[in-house]
Amino acid sequence: MISSYKVSVGITTHMRVSATNWIAQNADALGAGSIWIGEDIALGQESFVLTARTLLQSHQVRVGTGIIPVSVHNISTLARTGVTLNEIGQGRFTFGLGIGGIQDLEKQGIHIKKPVTELRKSVNTLRMLWAGETIDTSSEMFSLRGFSLEKDNPIRVPIFLGVRGPQMLKLAGNMADGVILSGPFDYLQYAIRAVDEAAKEAGRNKRDVEKVVWVPTIPTFKGIKEKVARRVVALVIADTPDAVLDMLTIDRERVDRIRKTVSSSSPKEGAKFVDDKLLDVFSISGTKEHMVDRFEDVIGIGATEVVLGPPFSGDWRQALVEIFHEVESRRETT
Amino acid sequence: MKWGVALNVRDEVSETLRKAEVADRGAIDQIWVTDFPTVRYAPAIAAAIAERTQKCRIGVGLISPLLYSSTQISQFMSTLIDTYGDRFDLLIGPGDRSALARVGVSHSIKQMVEYTTSALDTIKSDLSKAGYECSVLLGAQGPVMIKKSLKADGVLLNFSDIEMLHWALNQMGKIPTDFGLGVFPPTYIGNCQDIMDNQSIALSAAMVALGLNSKVSETFGFRDKIDTARSLLKGKKRIDVDIANSIGRDVLKRFALCMANDQLQEYLKVIEGMGISSIVFGPPQGIREKGVELLVKAKQQT
Numbered sequence: 064m065i066s067s068y069k070v071s072v073g074i075t076t077h078m079r080v081s082a083t084n085w086i087a088q089n090a091d092a093l094g095a096g097s098i099w100i101g102e103d104i105a106l107g108q109e110s111f112v113l114t115a116r117t118l119l120q121s122h123q124v125r126v127g128t129g130i131i132p133v134s135v136h137n138i139s140t141l142a143r144t145g146v147t148l149n150e151i152g153q154g155r156f157t158f159g160l161g162i163g164g165i166q167d168l169e170k171q172g173i174h175i176k177k178p179v180t181e182l183r184k185s186v187n188t189l190r191m192l193w194a195g196e197t198i199d200t201s202s203e204m205f206s207l208r209g210f211s212l213e214k215d216n217p218i219r220v221p222i223f224l225g226v227r228g229p230q231m232l233k234l235a236g237n238m239a240d241g242v243i244l245s246g247p248f249d250y251l252q253y254a255i256r257a258v259d260e261a262a263k264e265a266g267r268n269k270r271d272v273e274k275v276v277w278v279p280t281i282p283t284f285k286g287i288k289e290k291v292a293r294r295v296v297a298l299v300i301a302d303t304p305d306a307v308l309d310m311l312t313i314d315r316e317r318v319d320r321i322r323k324t325v326s327s328s329s330p331k332e333g334a335k336f337v338d339d340k341l342l343d344v345f346s347i348s349g350t351k352e353h354m355v356d357r358f359e360d361v362i363g364i365g366a367t368e369v370v371l372g373p374p375f376s377g378d379w380r381q382a383l384v385e386i387f388h389e390v391e392s393r394r395e396t397t
Numbered sequence: 398m399k400w401g402v403a404l405n406v407r408d409e410v411s412e413t414l415r416k417a418e419v420a421d422r423g424a425i426d427q428i429w430v431t432d433f434p435t436v437r438y439a440p441a442i443a444a445a446i447a448e449r450t451q452k453c454r455i456g457v458g459l460i461s462p463l464l465y466s467s468t469q470i471s472q473f474m475s476t477l478i479d480t481y482g483d484r485f486d487l488l489i490g491p492g493d494r495s496a497l498a499r500v501g502v503s504h505s506i507k508q509m510v511e512y513t514t515s516a517l518d519t520i521k522s523d524l525s526k527a528g529y530e531c532s533v534l535l536g537a538q539g540p541v542m543i544k545k546s547l548k549a550d551g552v553l554l555n556f557s558d559i560e561m562l563h564w565a566l567n568q569m570g571k572i573p574t575d576f577g578l579g580v581f582p583p584t585y586i587g588n589c590q591d592i593m594d595n596q597s598i599a600l601s602a603a604m605v606a607l608g609l610n611s612k613v614s615e616t617f618g619f620r621d622k623i624d625t626a627r628s629l630l631k632g633k634k635r636i637d638v639d640i641a642n643s644i645g646r647d648v649l650k651r652f653a654l655c656m657a658n659d660q661l662q663e664y665l666k667v668i669e670g671m672g673i674s675s676i677v678f679g680p681p682q683g684i685r686e687k688g689v690e691l692l693v694k695a696k697q698q699t
């Protein structure tokens with residue numbers, strides 16, 4: 064039997080205001096556990112304003128960033144933003160943080176020698192500032208001298224880490240309130256185990272670390288054409304590191320051909336080589352029944368929450384309603 | 398004359414929103430949401446204020462381009478406008494140098510000016526190319542920034558004294574007709590008679606005075622006093638009453654408005670005659686809800 068789990072909605076800063084507003088206004092009624100906001104760096108809506116508005120337009124749902132790269136913001140700004148969003152959401156805000164994608168950072172001229180150390184320092188510094196401490200500290204990325212938030216009351220903002228590699232997974236298990244994971248099923252299984260082991264090593268209960276799984280979900284039963292799903296998967300494959308691909312039982316030749324085609328031509332061309340097996344490995348797509356079956360598979364390996372979307376295309380509003388209804392109806396049956 | 402009030406100084410979000418509603422109902426034209434070194438992140442507060450108010454314009458700033466990238470600044474302004482309509486203006490400026498140094502942002506004054514003016518060009522261009530109706534103003538106090546402000550849609554001068562305002566306008570030379578001239582001094586209007594009797598406004602005025610360019614303080618004959626106060630500040634790290642006292646009443650008065658309603662009406666007439674079309678009542682006016690109520694009352698008497 065599948066234990067109770069959260070189904071949430073994922074949005075990104077590159078989506079239209081009308082779409083993100085609809086999700087914020089309807090998340091409670093849908094029964095969503097959280098709304099996670101992904102930052103497409105420097106594209107579309109500004110993350111923190113979008114997060115504030117999502118909190119303002121909803122009432123019960125948890126709202127989290129998923130994720131904000133600590134490397135592109137001043138640490139004092141992150142601390143101040145945590146306070147602000149925590150107050151706006153009256154405790155519903157969760158700060159999803161990460162170091163940032165290496166390619167994105169390089170485009171911005173940011174090189175980090177020790178990313179795990181930097182992320183650990185960032186999390187510790189934020190927690191100390193929110194606890195009301197005055198800080199003197201420095202790192203590769205930041206420096207604070209006699210800085211405090213000058214707040215009378217300490218606050219606690221949950222921190223989730225968006226991580227991938229083994230050292231980062233360990234860090235999340237050691238110190239985060241939750242982890243946001245993305246990747247194929249076999250990788251997720253490995254990652255959840257790694258986080259749980261790290262939590263245990265740190266003297267924590269594995270239940271202390273929530274595991275949020277956010278993979279592309281493509282409800283092809285409501286107007287999203289399968290070719291869109293294949294295009295999304297081609298892009299995901301192109302972006303998946305070799306270390307992760309090596310863990311999978313997949314047709315590697317086909318995968319390499321997709322990566323080469325996406326790189327030399329386009330995701331649309333690469334999509335032509337995405338077969339049903341790869342579609343299933345790299346995304347959760349298909350009918351609502353099949354998608355919820357897959358959610359249950361993911362929960363079965365230890366995840367506590369699955370995130371729906373993006374891409375949002377076709378009649379996505381109705382698709383969300385029907386998927387949430389399917390999840391709810393199975394809960395009632397069990 | 399357009400009236401604005403600065404909020405988000407030290408309050409929790411709920412208090413800022415309550416004050417914003419008082420200001421909006423009381424026909425204050427614009428609420429300015431201050432940013433660093435105050436604790437809360439101004440663009441998110443601006444969104445919350447937009448949700449809770451109907452008529453007022455909302456200003457975001459002062460925002461320092463040394464703390465945020467030009468892209469992020471353009472992005473949060475465009476997000477606010479896309480969501481809540483053409484209600485927003487932006488005020489940028491280098492920001493408090495010592496506060497920035499505490500968070501690892503250390504530059505020479507020259508670099509701060511260059512960085513800010515370059516960001517001004519980028520942000521204005523980004524927003525206008527995308528078709529946003531949003532004034533981008535520059536906060537200025539020294540001669541270089543005052544002159545550079547002509548590249549913006551307007552300027553908010555960080556002092557109140559009539560002689561200093563005349564000097565600032567002279568620095569600018571020929572001012573385009575559609576350029577927005579405004580002042581943004583520390584204020585306490587309503588029951589404030591003597592700046593030295595009201596610690597909050599004395600400290601706010603001292604903070605502005607201490608940030609003044611040496612050449613300007615020389616021009617107006619109070620460089621010695623400000624230099625003495627700066628030496629004191631090095632030891633104490635934070636502005637206190639001793640530092641305010643060392644600057645003295647006569648100098649502090651030039652940076653702040655501490656007066657009763659009828660005196661304010663006179664003052665506004667004078668600056669309006671100089672071409673100044675907006676005033677932002679800076680802290681401590683908006684620190685307490687009572688201060689916002691007093692401001693609303695003063696506006697109703699105009």
